Amino acid sequence: MNPLVTNPTWIFLVMLLIILLAPIVLRRLRVPHIIGLILAGLLVGPNGLHVLDRDASIELFGQVGIYYIMFLAGLEMDMGSFRRHGRHGLLFGALTFTIPLITGFIVGRWVLGLPTASSLLLSSLLASHTLVTFPIVGRYGLGKHPSVVHSIIATVIASFFALLLLAIVVQGQRGGGPLYWLRFGVGIVLYIVATAYAFPKIGRWFLRRNEDAVTQFVFVLALVFISAFLASLVGLEGLLGAFLAGLVLNRIIPHGGPLMVRLEFVGNAIFVPYFLIGVGMIIDVRVLFGSTHTLWLAGVIILAAILSKWWAAWVMQRLTGAPRDDRFMMFGLTNSHAAGALAIVMIGTAPHVQLMDNEVLNATVLLILVSCILSSLATGRAARRLAMQTTETERNRGSYHGKCLTAYAYPQTVDTLTQLSIMIRNPHIPDSLMGLAVSMDDDPDDALRARGQRNLERARKIAAAADVQMSTMSRVSSNVASAIVHTMREVDAGEVIMGLHETDDGKLAGKLGVIAESVLSTTHREVLLVRIQMTPGTVRRIVVAVPPQTEYEVGFYKWLEHLCRIGEQTSQPMRFHTCGNTGFFIREYLSDQHPAVRMEVHVEKGFNAMMQSLAAQVNADHLLVIVTSRQGFISYANSFSNLPSLIARHFGHTNVILLYPDQYGDPQETHSIFAPNGQSITQRHLLFEQWLEKLRN
Numbered sequence: 001m002n003p004l005v006t007n008p009t010w011i012f013l014v015m016l017l018i019i020l021l022a023p024i025v026l027r028r029l030r031v032p033h034i035i036g037l038i039l040a041g042l043l044v045g046p047n048g049l050h051v052l053d054r055d056a057s058i059e060l061f062g063q064v065g066i067y068y069i070m071f072l073a074g075l076e077m078d079m080g081s082f083r084r085h086g087r088h089g090l091l092f093g094a095l096t097f098t099i100p101l102i103t104g105f106i107v108g109r110w111v112l113g114l115p116t117a118s119s120l121l122l123s124s125l126l127a128s129h130t131l132v133t134f135p136i137v138g139r140y141g142l143g144k145h146p147s148v149v150h151s152i153i154a155t156v157i158a159s160f161f162a163l164l165l166l167a168i169v170v171q172g173q174r175g176g177g178p179l180y181w182l183r184f185g186v187g188i189v190l191y192i193v194a195t196a197y198a199f200p201k202i203g204r205w206f207l208r209r210n211e212d213a214v215t216q217f218v219f220v221l222a223l224v225f226i227s228a229f230l231a232s233l234v235g236l237e238g239l240l241g242a243f244l245a246g247l248v249l250n251r252i253i254p255h256g257g258p259l260m261v262r263l264e265f266v267g268n269a270i271f272v273p274y275f276l277i278g279v280g281m282i283i284d285v286r287v288l289f290g291s292t293h294t295l296w297l298a299g300v301i302i303l304a305a306i307l308s309k310w311w312a313a314w315v316m317q318r319l320t321g322a323p324r325d326d327r328f329m330m331f332g333l334t335n336s337h338a339a340g341a342l343a344i345v346m347i348g349t350a351p352h353v354q355l356m357d358n359e360v361l362n363a364t365v366l367l368i369l370v371s372c373i374l375s376s377l378a379t380g381r382a383a384r385r386l387a388m389q390t391t392e393t394e395r396n397r398g399s400y401h402g403k404c405l406t407a408y409a410y411p412q413t414v415d416t417l418t419q420l421s422i423m424i425r426n427p428h429i430p431d432s433l434m435g436l437a438v439s440m441d442d443d444p445d446d447a448l449r450a451r452g453q454r455n456l457e458r459a460r461k462i463a464a465a466a467d468v469q470m471s472t473m474s475r476v477s478s479n480v481a482s483a484i485v486h487t488m489r490e491v492d493a494g495e496v497i498m499g500l501h502e503t504d505d506g507k508l509a510g511k512l513g514v515i516a517e518s519v520l521s522t523t524h525r526e527v528l529l530v531r532i533q534m535t536p537g538t539v540r541r542i543v544v545a546v547p548p549q550t551e552y553e554v555g556f557y558k559w560l561e562h563l564c565r566i567g568e569q570t571s572q573p574m575r576f577h578t579c580g581n582t583g584f585f586i587r588e589y590l591s592d593q594h595p596a597v598r599m600e601v602h603v604e605k606g607f608n609a610m611m612q613s614l615a616a617q618v619n620a621d622h623l624l625v626i627v628t629s630r631q632g633f634i635s636y637a638n639s640f641s642n643l644p645s646l647i648a649r650h651f652g653h654t655n656v657i658l659l660y661p662d663q664y665g666d667p668q669e670t671h672s673i674f675a676p677n678g679q680s681i682t683q684r685h686l687l688f689e690q691w692l693e694k695l696r697n
Contacts, residue, residue, distance in 0.1 A: 003051060004051045004052075014051060015052075018040045018044065019277075022036040023036050035373050038276050038369065039280060040280060041279060041280020042285070044281075058277070058278050063238075065272045065275025065278075066239055067224060067238060067242035069132065071245055072134070072138075074152075074243045074245065075249060076246075076255070084595065086153065090153065092330065095154075096129070096309060096334050099309075100123070100126040100308035104119070104304060105122070107300060112300060121356060124166050125345060125364065126301075127158055128159050128162035129334045129335065129336060130155075130336055131152070131336075132375060132376075138264070144596060147329040150316070152333075154330075155243075159239070163237045163340065170353055173353055173355065191236075194230075199227070199249060200248055203223065203538075207252060207538050213262065217262050217263065223249065224245045225242075227241040228242050228245070231244070254536065257537055275338075279342075282342075283369050293359065294362055301364070305367055305371060306374065309335040314327060326382075331375075332377075332382055333375070337372075338368055342364070345361050403429075403471075403494065404425040404432055405434045405487065405493035406433075406496070406497045407484050407499075409498075414458045414459050414462070415462060416533075418458075419537070423566045424566060431469055434473070435470055435471070435473070436472070437453065437475070438476075438480045439475075440477070440480070456472040471491075473491075481514070484519055485523050488525060494525060495526035496525065496527055500529040500530055500647075501513035508648035508656075510648035510649070521630075526659070528660075530657050539570065539572060539623040540621045541622045542570070542573070543623070543624050543625070544624075545614060545627065546576055546582055546627050547579065548607065549580070549634050551582050553633065553634060553661050555662025556661065560586065561593070567597040567599075578601060579610070580603075583601040583603055607637060608639055614651075622655065624655065624656050625657045626647070628658060
């Protein structure tokens, strides 16, 4: 029987209408959109109204969709959380694999009466699972929650060993010898090592040299499929290769950056829905009204799969003492069976294997439907409750920054300055990004003004690609610095980002320049003078030089928060070089507010010695942040006046931010927690030492 729609244009239109309307309609019925897409696939598929066939295009897009789910799961994983929660993740992986494995073998061997090989195949089917409901977690912003991290790690472990068991059983049927197993093991090791080593290097090299958005997107997608192909080449499933690609590319694609937003948008708009609709098309509800044996088989398999995954989540929650909602989250993420189960049952029913029959295939398809529905409900319930628990109004508001103002002067710096401003802005303040271009009023043909407008338009497009709204302003003035400062006051900007002064040939000038000096002398808000030669997301390390006594300044935690946001979004390690007791407060703040950021603190003998040692340590692909101070404030030292020339001599080969923190500004900002207004520097030192002694005791 032919489907109602066969024209390619109409097929694509029907799929788009399903993707558009199914979530809208079922949202009114309080049904998760994932279930809606699966049910829509069932309705229009060959086992429903037969509007569409599950043809090669749907299979192709569906395969891309499951790769996308696994790739995004690896890409969105916070590597700091992975290291902090890795031990518990390994424990949950062992539980969610072994409990269903044992349950599946017992059910297959002694309840259903299957042979040993078929029972092993059934147990691997129950032990595997797919992160079908992960997009629900992403919408609630819970990608870094411990229960989610545990579930992602567990997915890797369970899927890997389930598919490994599948390969062992199938090769046992074929009679594979010792040489095969040696080749299989060596191939897996070589594949993982080669991918983990080569992909980040290739990715950084390519992304630094190609800033075109389409080119970057296609390149990343190509790496995903190369990894999936190599995984299948050594005997693994391609979805594990896609996940590994997400993990190794994690650190070079900034979270929240334009490239990340494009990857998520395309996947969630097209490929993932195609996969879910394709899953629905496989389901045949008529098996429920077929033989009673098929119904019995399906019921036993579904019950065993759901209960074993629930037991694993329950045991994990009890062992770790986690809240009850964490159990529902872990169960919801690890209960859905889709790609792995389909791969196992398809191979098991293949003519050259024949360890499973069509009844098991039908039961597996029903398992996919029931498990995906149940997982969507559990994940949605847990995500809503966890999101409400982890959202704290005061913490979300953060320290008051106002807008982040970026002043553009040259076209070649627009990309890097905009991406940096997106990283450090306060995401909890609406309309927090502002772009400014200033042209001189004596410009006869308005050439500078036209260039400024082009710079602002380019910045707006970059921000829009990252799903961030940027306001822009073009000003005409006889004094650029005065225009910048007046704009800061008008829009209540908390910080301003500017380019570090360079010569005409692109080298550092060795001085701040008239504009920067004027801005610094007329505003006491935070100023960042930036010279970044590569995409911020591709730096390998963030090195921060912190002079003595910066903890006394009112802007101490503000600039620290900005740097932590860069560290979180780039997933790169941060190495602080400090003097005296400053490192104590840095450690305390990061461990409390940003525990996922990888951090090292090195205590140096003095700031001058620190800068000399950094000259030999900082490489071209590092980001060096030098925290300095304006003259007349607590942390100022006479050597700061030579910083621009020192940077030009020793750090002209790398990426540099010269950061001037908030200092004495508005009256409400003059009170540091370490020093009430009006106290002398000696009194402030004494108060600080007394406060530190109390903390130690």
